[in-house]
Amino acid sequence: MNQDVFQEAFNRISARRLKAKAENEQRNQEIDSKIPEIAEINYQLAQTASRILMGEDIEILKRQNLQAQRYCAQLLENHGYPADYLDMHYTCPKCQDTGYYGNDYCTCLKQMISSVNIENMNRNSRLKLCEFSQFSLEYYRNIILKETDSNNIEHEIDCYPVMERILQYCKQYAANFSLHSPSLLFYGRSGVGKTHLSLSIVSEVLKSGHEVIYDSICDLLNRIENEHFNQKFSGTDTLTAILNAELLVLDDLGTEFQTNYTLSVIYNIINTRLNHKLPTIITANMGNKALAETYDPRIVSRLFAVYKPLKFVGKDIRRMKMQ
Ligand SMILES: Nc1ncnc2c1ncn2[C@@H]1O[C@H](COP(=O)(O)OP(=O)(O)O)[C@@H](O)[C@H]1O
Ligand SMILES: [Mg+2]
Numbered sequence: 545m546n547q548d549v550f551q552e553a554f555n556r557i558s559a560r561r562l563k564a565k566a567e568n569e570q571r572n573q574e575i576d577s578k579i580p581e582i583a584e585i586n587y588q589l590a591q592t593a594s595r596i597l598m599g600e601d602i603e604i605l606k607r608q609n610l611q612a613q614r615y616c617a618q619l620l621e622n623h624g625y626p627a628d629y630l631d632m633h634y635t636c637p638k639c640q641d642t643g644y645y646g647n648d649y650c651t652c653l654k655q656m657i658s659s660v661n662i663e664n665m666n667r668n669s670r671l672k673l674c675e676f677s678q679f680s681l682e683y684y685r686n687i688i689l690k691e692t693d694s695n696n697i698e699h700e701i702d703c704y705p706v707m708e709r710i711l712q713y714c715k716q717y718a719a720n721f722s723l724h725s726p727s728l729l730f731y732g733r734s735g736v737g738k739t740h741l742s743l744s745i746v747s748e749v750l751k752s753g754h755e756v757i758y759d760s761i762c763d764l765l766n767r768i769e770n771e772h773f774n775q776k777f778s779g780t781d782t783l784t785a786i787l788n789a790e791l792l793v794l795d796d797l798g799t800e801f802q803t804n805y806t807l808s809v810i811y812n813i814i815n816t817r818l819n820h821k822l823p824t825i826i827t828a829n830m831g832n833k834a835l836a837e838t839y840d841p842r843i844v845s846r847l848f849a850v851y852k853p854l855k856f857v858g859k860d861i862r863r864m865k866m867q
């Protein structure tokens with residue numbers, strides 16, 4: 545494991561412990577001044593250790609202490625405080641915010657290590673987060689595209705209502721995101737807002753406290769390959785993080801340099817996450833035909849049947865903005 549990542553995670557857990565302690569002391573001071581009787585009892589309780597040393601009966605002291613504690617809880621409630629007001633309130637009661645449980649790392653520390661890992665990965669991502677508020681439907685207004693379907697019949701597509709529905713869907717998806725959310729496939733020509741909307745979803749889902757990994761497929765594959773073939777690499781395990789993240793956004797499927805190795809990694813990611821029912825959003829600058837020519841039919845059929853495919857339409861907004 546990467547030492548820096550571990551240290552950062554451990555520091556954050558330690559900070560929780562210090563905070564719990566400081567808050568507990570504050571509550572104690574407050575009660576000391578408001579309910580002097582409790583202050584007196586606490587003073588007596590603090591003498592227990594020395595009374596044991598003086599030879600007093602431990603069993604009797606134990607019983608007295610228990611009674612005193614119950615009496616304190618009663619006093620607190622009589623004064624309108626919760627009975628556990630003076631207890632320590634740890635974020636993780638299991639390990640009392642030490643990060644260790646038995647001889648092992650506590651789940652809270654493991655969780656924190658994975659969060660720090662993911663934060664680092666996302667910080668290195670070339671993609672920058674977007675917001676729904678910066679997404680304008682005006683770019684799709686009065687844009688009518690002609691398309692021929694698989695039966696060679698020509699259709700006209702009014703882009704505005706199509707994209708209005710997609711925007712609405714994405715906002716709902718982000719607001720209601722859970723581990724049961726479906727996986728999405730954003731496809732269509734380049735520059736029509738696929739990356740923008742997927743990263744707007746990421747912004748919202750991150751705000752609700754979920755673990756999200758987002759990056760272009762090229763950069764992720766590079767990183768996985770480096771770690772795979774270079775034992776001395778930093779020690780972070782990108783593939784494991786990708787397979788387990790609560791939401792994964794793979795941007796620009798189809799732009800990667802394809803080898804047997806990259807293809808097998810992509811299949812592994814898509815299959816494993818589907819098996820674990822973890823939501824994934826994939827964007828691709830190509831249609832179903834091109835995807836079918838590039839990838840194994842089993843994968844393409846999953847992308848179109850198990851993922852929810854959303855076809856983005858419009859003109860290249862990058863170019864419209866430049867003009
Ligand atoms: N509806 C929109 N409103 C404002 N800016 C947009 C909109 N759609 C795309 N953009 C901007 O246009 C550029 C290209 O969009 P992008 O989402 O990267 O397209 P795609 O991923 O479909 O190729 C980006 O800078 C993006 O922020
Ligand atoms: Mg894109």
Ligand SMILES: [Zn+2]
Pocket residue numbers: 636637638639640641642643644650651652653
């Ligand atoms: Zn813990």
